[in-house]
Amino acid sequence: MELVVTDLACARGGVPVLEGVGFTLAAGQALMLRGPNGIGKTTLLRTLAGLQPPLAGTVSAPPESIAYAAHADGLKATLTVTENLTFWARIFGQTDIAPALEAFDLADLAGRPAQNLSAGQKRRLGLARLLVTGRPIWMLDEPTVSLDAASVAQFGHAVARHLAQGGAALIATHIDLGFEAGVLDVTAFRARPRRIDSFDEAFA
């Protein structure tokens, strides 16, 4: 599924962050979001994934086509690895969690409660959830935090497989993930400061 973003503007905490964002992401393609800390990469991903409304512009792909993985792992602490994946698979109408366990080398940890995993293992489980969504467009915010080199490579392979199967990925990351990808530097879309004209606007 193709994602076409046109003239998008987005805000965080009521403050415009980015404007005029436009790009196309075709099936099979990945795009790396770049730009300094605080420029608006997370804000853009949240807006594209439908977690917050844009100030302006259009996003061609519906939120139902997007799987969003935020900074936080979002795991159920007392559920095991298998139970976490099964829980998420059911939400997305899927049943098979075996490929997710395999892709992220989680089989040996399948019976362990999420709260007893290391930070990197939690992150692997968080990312494995992408595979049980069945959704074509992955939007990932700093997905490699806490991962060691082998796990980064494993994650890179999982994304590459997703792309080969006709998926697409938009990834905010500062590191090279080992597969061919375009780069979108969001610095080019930094919102210009504007005058606040009313009390209501100042505290919106």
Ligand SMILES: Nc1ncnc2c1ncn2[C@@H]1O[C@H](COP(=O)(O)OP(=O)(O)OP(=O)(O)O)[C@@H](O)[C@H]1O
């Ligand atoms: N909850 C919030 N309320 C108000 N402003 C926020 C909030 N979260 C972030 N911001 C501000 O919004 C702007 C964009 O933040 P955002 O998290 O999108 O940047 P980023 O490019 O993802 O940064 P990083 O590379 O550090 O993760 C920043 O100036 C930040 O300080």
